[in-house]
Amino acid sequence: MIFSLVRNFILESCRTVGRSILHFFESVGRLSSFAVRSLYFIFVPPYYPRMIFRQFIDIGYYSLPVVGMTTLFTGMVLALQSYSGFSRFEAEGAIATVVVLSITRELAPVMAGLMVAGRIGASIAAEIGTMRVTEQIDALRTLATNPFKYLVVPRIMAGLLMLPILVLIGDIIGIFGGYLIAIYKLGFNQAGYLNQTWEYLEYMDVVSGLVKAAVFGFVVALMGCYNGFYSDRGAQGVGRATTNAVVSSSILILILNYFVTQLFFGS
Amino acid sequence: MSALFSKKTPVTPKIEMDNVHKAFGSNKVLQGVNVSVNPGESLVIIGGSGTGKSVTLKCILGMMEPEQGTIKVDGQDITHIRGKERDKVAEKFGMLFQGGALFDSLPVWQNICFGVLERGLITRKDAPDYAVEKLRSVGLKPDIAYLFPAELSGGMQKRVALARAIAGDPEIIFFDEPTTGLDPIMADVINDLIVSCTKELGATGLTITHDMASARKIGDKIAMLYQGKIVWVGDAKKIDKSGNDYVEQFINGRAKGPIETYV
Numbered sequence A: 001m002i003f004s005l006v007r008n009f010i011l012e013s014c015r016t017v018g019r020s021i022l023h024f025f026e027s028v029g030r031l032s033s034f035a036v037r038s039l040y041f042i043f044v045p046p047y048y049p050r051m052i053f054r055q056f057i058d059i060g061y062y063s064l065p066v067v068g069m070t071t072l073f074t075g076m077v078l079a080l081q082s083y084s085g086f087s088r089f090e091a092e093g094a095i096a097t098v099v100v101l102s103i104t105r106e107l108a109p110v111m112a113g114l115m116v117a118g119r120i121g122a123s124i125a126a127e128i129g130t131m132r133v134t135e136q137i138d139a140l141r142t143l144a145t146n147p148f149k150y151l152v153v154p155r156i157m158a159g160l161l162m163l164p165i166l167v168l169i170g171d172i173i174g175i176f177g178g179y180l181i182a183i184y185k186l187g188f189n190q191a192g193y194l195n196q197t198w199e200y201l202e203y204m205d206v207v208s209g210l211v212k213a214a215v216f217g218f219v220v221a222l223m224g225c226y227n228g229f230y231s232d233r234g235a236q237g238v239g240r241a242t243t244n245a246v247v248s249s250s251i252l253i254l255i256l257n258y259f260v261t262q263l264f265f266g267s
Numbered sequence B: 001m002s003a004l005f006s007k008k009t010p011v012t013p014k015i016e017m018d019n020v021h022k023a024f025g026s027n028k029v030l031q032g033v034n035v036s037v038n039p040g041e042s043l044v045i046i047g048g049s050g051t052g053k054s055v056t057l058k059c060i061l062g063m064m065e066p067e068q069g070t071i072k073v074d075g076q077d078i079t080h081i082r083g084k085e086r087d088k089v090a091e092k093f094g095m096l097f098q099g100g101a102l103f104d105s106l107p108v109w110q111n112i113c114f115g116v117l118e119r120g121l122i123t124r125k126d127a128p129d130y131a132v133e134k135l136r137s138v139g140l141k142p143d144i145a146y147l148f149p150a151e152l153s154g155g156m157q158k159r160v161a162l163a164r165a166i167a168g169d170p171e172i173i174f175f176d177e178p179t180t181g182l183d184p185i186m187a188d189v190i191n192d193l194i195v196s197c198t199k200e201l202g203a204t205g206l207t208i209t210h211d212m213a214s215a216r217k218i219g220d221k222i223a224m225l226y227q228g229k230i231v232w233v234g235d236a237k238k239i240d241k242s243g244n245d246y247v248e249q250f251i252n253g254r255a256k257g258p259i260e261t262y263v
Ligand SMILES: Nc1ncnc2c1ncn2[C@@H]1O[C@H](COP(=O)(O)OP(=O)(O)OP(=O)(O)O)[C@@H](O)[C@H]1O
Pocket: B024, B027, B029, B047, B048, B049, B050, B051, B052, B053, B054, B055, B056, B210
């Protein structure tokens, strides 16, 4: 009796674990093939300039305020924090360098990535998910249009190209935020602070940040499109797709951030 | 129309499904569907919810691939074709989706002209006029051309969707439950429009529905799908004397009979 109960329990657990593992690998496979296709179709005509333009505006232009605000305050906080920390061992002179390096290398791309994941990832998943559920994606097929080229490619392109631009602007605003605090609150000398800002900044610091931005932009657009495309039926399905898009792209951003950093500055 | 073709002249059927099987995992949805539709004919497939009517359509449209069996259009085997070849065949098709499936980010005129613009049959400049013409043939006023789908009532959306389905003059038009969600009068209006539009184009029609009034009105022939097979097919006028227990039960809407009501 007991034996068979235990045996059933073990068998059932194995089954559940096995199923989850299979399911996991199935999803990974599906996602990889989706990612490859989305990149491949960037190079295959026809193109939809109208759709591409709309996504550039949606993803690039309309994200500016959010990204601007986050990077501005991040820069300000950085100046404040490093001042209060560094004054303990009289290294206040380094705060301009700390601000500029943290902003360009890390904080602008990661903050912008996460903000855009929330703003854009969710709306992409919701829009495409709704189109899936209401059969609009099937309708595209019957109207001689490849939904991949029409829906996915413009968003992927916008993610890849717009995020670096956003981050570049975010870099400038973030550095400016630090500058504001340093000059008007902490009483630094203007010329000295600016000098300090450029002194140790290298080309690679900015470039690595922009590469990160492109990767994050791709991830956000990809996860939004993927989750929307494979959304389950019904309003609940679309809701889940939206949540998954945001959560998965945020986590992926943080993970990939490590690997890109390793790639650039690991050795 | 079907009477024009006597039994002796061999006609190539417009659509021919032979022994089509389609399963999702252990759920065997289609288990050998055989059906054929002659040119200019209108076939209605009836059947309960979840019997695989939509799946049948999707197999013909190429959105799903059957595991077994063949599907032919104009004698050409299209079961497994893809890419350019598939696009070519798709140009013969028009489809009215169950929920309309209008693109909500585009105004009505762009919805109607989407396919013909995509195929380069008309220019963008001519598109609004083209849309208005199609709106007229489904009994809608031209001024809605610049509205968005969300601004239309359900009945109007169905009509716009019909206008989109007949744009580009398809040879075969598919209707997926064209009357569900409409009041009986609007349903009848849509039925009439479907009949007049298909006749006008001389198109072949394939409709799936569980609305018997609609089936009688639209269909030249009716086929009944049950447990993955066509269990009866015959003249629409003779459906009341089918002598088939499944059909009898279905058209009379009885809970008791050979059809198992748990799904
Ligand atoms: N993409 C899919 N993946 C898995 N199963 C599916 C899929 N599409 C349909 N099915 C299954 O196939 C069966 C038939 O579905 P189908 O949509 O063809 O029904 P239907 O006859 O059109 O019903 P209704 O009248 O309710 O629209 C159902 O059991 C459904 O769960």
